[in-house]
Amino acid sequence: MAFIEARNISKVYQLGDIELRALDGVSTTIGKGEFVAIMGQSGSGKSTFMNLLGCLDTPTRGQYLLDGVDTGGLSRDELAEIRNRKLGFVFQGFNLLSRTSALENVELPMLYNGSAAPERRERALAALKSVGLEGREGHHPNQLSGGQQQRVAIARALVNDAPLILADEPTGNLDTRTSAGIMELFVRLNRDPGITVILVTHEPDIAAFSNRIIRFSDGQIVSDEVKR
Amino acid sequence: MINIPSTFKISFRALRVNKMRSGLTMLGIIIGVGAVIAMVAVGAGASRQIAEQISSMGSNLLIILPGATTSGGVRMGAGTQPTLTMADAEAILRECPAVEAVAPTHSGTAQVVFSHMNWSTGILGTTPSMLDIRDWQLSAGRPFTSQDVRSANKVALLGQTVVDNLFGDQDPVGQAIRIKNLPFTVVGVLAPKGQDARGQDQDDTIMIPITTAQKKLFGAQFPGMVRIISVKAKSAEDLAAAEEQITALLKQRHRIGPKQDNDFTVRNLTQLMQAREASTRVMTLLLGAIASVSLLVGGIGIMNIMLVSVTERTREIGIRMAIGAKTWDIRLQFIIEALTLSLIGGVVGIIAGVSTAMVLSSISSWPTVVSPLSILLAFGFSGFIGIFFGFYPAYKASLLNPIDALRYE
Numbered sequence: 001m002a003f004i005e006a007r008n009i010s011k012v013y014q015l016g017d018i019e020l021r022a023l024d025g026v027s028t029t030i031g032k033g034e035f036v037a038i039m040g041q042s043g044s045g046k047s048t049f050m051n052l053l054g055c056l057d058t059p060t061r062g063q064y065l066l067d068g069v070d071t072g073g074l075s076r077d078e079l080a081e082i083r084n085r086k087l088g089f090v091f092q093g094f095n096l097l098s099r100t101s102a103l104e105n106v107e108l109p110m111l112y113n114g115s116a117a118p119e120r121r122e123r124a125l126a127a128l129k130s131v132g133l134e135g136r137e138g139h140h141p142n143q144l145s146g147g148q149q150q151r152v153a154i155a156r157a158l159v160n161d162a163p164l165i166l167a168d169e170p171t172g173n174l175d176t177r178t179s180a181g182i183m184e185l186f187v188r189l190n191r192d193p194g195i196t197v198i199l200v201t202h203e204p205d206i207a208a209f210s211n212r213i214i215r216f217s218d219g220q221i222v223s224d225e226v227k228r
Numbered sequence: 229m230i231n232i233p234s235t236f237k238i239s240f241r242a243l244r245v246n247k248m249r250s251g252l253t254m255l256g257i258i259i260g261v262g263a264v265i266a267m268v269a270v271g272a273g274a275s276r277q278i279a280e281q282i283s284s285m286g287s288n289l290l291i292i293l294p295g296a297t298t299s300g301g302v303r304m305g306a307g308t309q310p311t312l313t314m315a316d317a318e319a320i321l322r323e324c325p326a327v328e329a330v331a332p333t334h335s336g337t338a339q340v341v342f343s344h345m346n347w348s349t350g351i352l353g354t355t356p357s358m359l360d361i362r363d364w365q366l367s368a369g370r371p372f373t374s375q376d377v378r379s380a381n382k383v384a385l386l387g388q389t390v391v392d393n394l395f396g397d398q399d400p401v402g403q404a405i406r407i408k409n410l411p412f413t414v415v416g417v418l419a420p421k422g423q424d425a426r427g428q429d430q431d432d433t434i435m436i437p438i439t440t441a442q443k444k445l446f447g448a449q450f451p452g453m454v455r456i457i458s459v460k461a462k463s464a465e466d467l468a469a470a471e472e473q474i475t476a477l478l479k480q481r482h483r484i485g486p487k488q489d490n491d492f493t494v495r496n497l498t499q500l501m502q503a504r505e506a507s508t509r510v511m512t513l514l515l516g517a518i519a520s521v522s523l524l525v526g527g528i529g530i531m532n533i534m535l536v537s538v539t540e541r542t543r544e545i546g547i548r549m550a551i552g553a554k555t556w557d558i559r560l561q562f563i564i565e566a567l568t569l570s571l572i573g574g575v576v577g578i579i580a581g582v583s584t585a586m587v588l589s590s591i592s593s594w595p596t597v598v599s600p601l602s603i604l605l606a607f608g609f610s611g612f613i614g615i616f617f618g619f620y621p622a623y624k625a626s627l628l629n630p631i632d633a634l635r636y637e
Contacts, residue, residue, distance in 0.1 A: 051631055054550070056550060056630045056631050056634075057631055076554075076555060077554040077555055077556075080549065080552050080553060080554045080555075081552065081554070083550060083551065083552045084551060084552020085552070089550050089551065091634070095543070095546075095547045095550075095634065096547075097544055097547065099241075099245050100241070108547075108548070108551055109551040109552055111234040111235075111238070111553075111557075112548075112551065112552040112553050112554065112557055113552065117233075117234075156551065160552075
């Protein structure tokens with residue numbers, strides 16, 4: 001059974017009198033353990049698709065099944081719970097809480113699922129170690145480089161053992177060398193615990209790290225190539 | 229699942245980050261709570277003072293003053309003409325069913341000497357029922373008796389202030405003192421009563437039999453003349469009846485026609501005092517209400533700052549939502565922030581209010597009473613204000629769309 005299944009998904013935004021079709025009948029499946037890059041021009045619908053995959057938004061038409069659960073009928077809080085347990089987000093702008101230490105940023109998702117304080121700390125320390133940030137636990141985001149901040153964000157995405165990481169242009173704010181380091185980290189996470197990684201990018205170099213590339217244009221999938 | 233301790237932690241952190249702002253917001257609540265507590269303490273202090281005066285004055289008390297006669301068109305004030313007699317007092321007790329006790333008095337001021345000490349004080353000539361009427365206990369010795377009154381014996385009951393000034397640490401009972409050079413035997417000491425409604429020391433007095441005062445000490449313009457008659461009604465409900473019965477009786481005894489002015493005045497002291505007490509209570513309420521307005525303003529300050537905070541932290545809210553914060557996680561975070569502001573403000577305000585009350589009573593000698601109830605109320609009310617004014621900003625935050633919130637710059 002597919003881990004992610006999109007069935008004829010459409011997303012329509014109503015902007016005054018104009019109807020904006022951000023997604024127009026998208027269907028695809030993504031299996032567990034895949035590393036998918038989603039590419040496309042801006043306005044092609046790839047970000048809208050990511051938001052739907054991330055349960056931050058719901059489709060206007062069609063069905064989105066995550067791990068066999070139809071997300072269509074779920075409430076705000078039920079979607080929040082799915083995001084907490086099954087998804088980890090990595091954003092272009094890192095989206096860490098400023099004035100909050102790396103450790104506490106990583107602990108954050110566990111605040112919302114009732115983990116006890118010692119367990120939170122232990123798991124957050126382990127997650128930071130796994131992204132190579134041992135010794136930086138007490139640093140605030142403004143004391144860390146861009147690459148380090150993104151690693152903190154990845155640690156935050158990992159800490160609840162989420163099976164799926166959604167990365168929206170994770171290297172967009174980073175230089176080439178740092179970007180390579182971040183991408184290698186994704187590759188490693190995809191390989192070792194077998195986390196499904198879906199990332200949005202418009203750089204072919206970055207997409208090259210994945211083993212499947214889905215291209216969007218005008219709200220539709222125009223190509224879907226799997227490498228070996 | 230909502231994790232309350234961590235939510236508290238998140239809130240405390242947010243407040244610590246903006247220390248100045250949090251402090252100023254709290255100041256609104258501090259001033260509000262402090263003002264409520266201090267004002268209510270001042271009001272309650274005044275009420276208690278009056279209540280104490282009422283109980284020290286004696287309950288259900290009427291006072292009959294002579295005078296208020298009109299002679300040759302000139303109206304005289306109450307107490308200016310001696311018109312009351314011992315016989316009036318006896319008749320009131322005998323013929324007015326609403327009256328429980330009567331004590332005529334005849335008083336003056338005199339120099340009192342014991343050994344080499346001397347002291348000037350008010351001498352109150354009266355009957356033994358005076359002690360009953362004014363609920364006055366003895367701290368030593370015995371009261372004088374009706375026999376003492378009939379025989380005009382030279383016996384005296386001393387107020388505590390007199391004892392302190394003449395005797396120091398010695399036991400005055402059984403000692404002989406001289407009042408206006410007449411020897412008196414001290415038979416008892418009056419229990420201390422403190423100040424009366426006008427701030428006069430009620431313990432600076434000597435009680436002697438009224439007959440002694442009339443015949444031997446101050447003289448009388450006619451035999452049996454008394455200056456004031458104090459009357460105790462049977463109950464608070466009987467006060468009005470007693471007043472009517474006494475007025476009717478005295479009119480008849482003094483042969484005052486329907487068109488003539490009374491040559492006496494009946495004053496209902498208890499009623500007067502109770503009216504004062506009631507007005508004090510109204511004053512307390514008023515002061516409290518005015519102070520509550522500042523508490524309300526403090527609450528609006530909290531709401532204001534929370535709304536600013538929600539807008540400033542839109543992105544943070546978006547991040548929290550993206551990683552799994554639910555509606556109530558977000559709401560609670562902001563409500564607890566508001567609650568923390570208001571409760572810390574409340575505690576500091578209580579301390580400020582209590583110290584203000586203490587300072588007020590020490591520098592201005594206003595009595596203040598800080599009741600635990602007012603502290604509890606102020607604390608509860610500030611908590612309520614935190615929740616009430618924190619809810620709307622929290623509600624607003626929880627309705628944000630996570631995608632928009634994440635994009636917010």
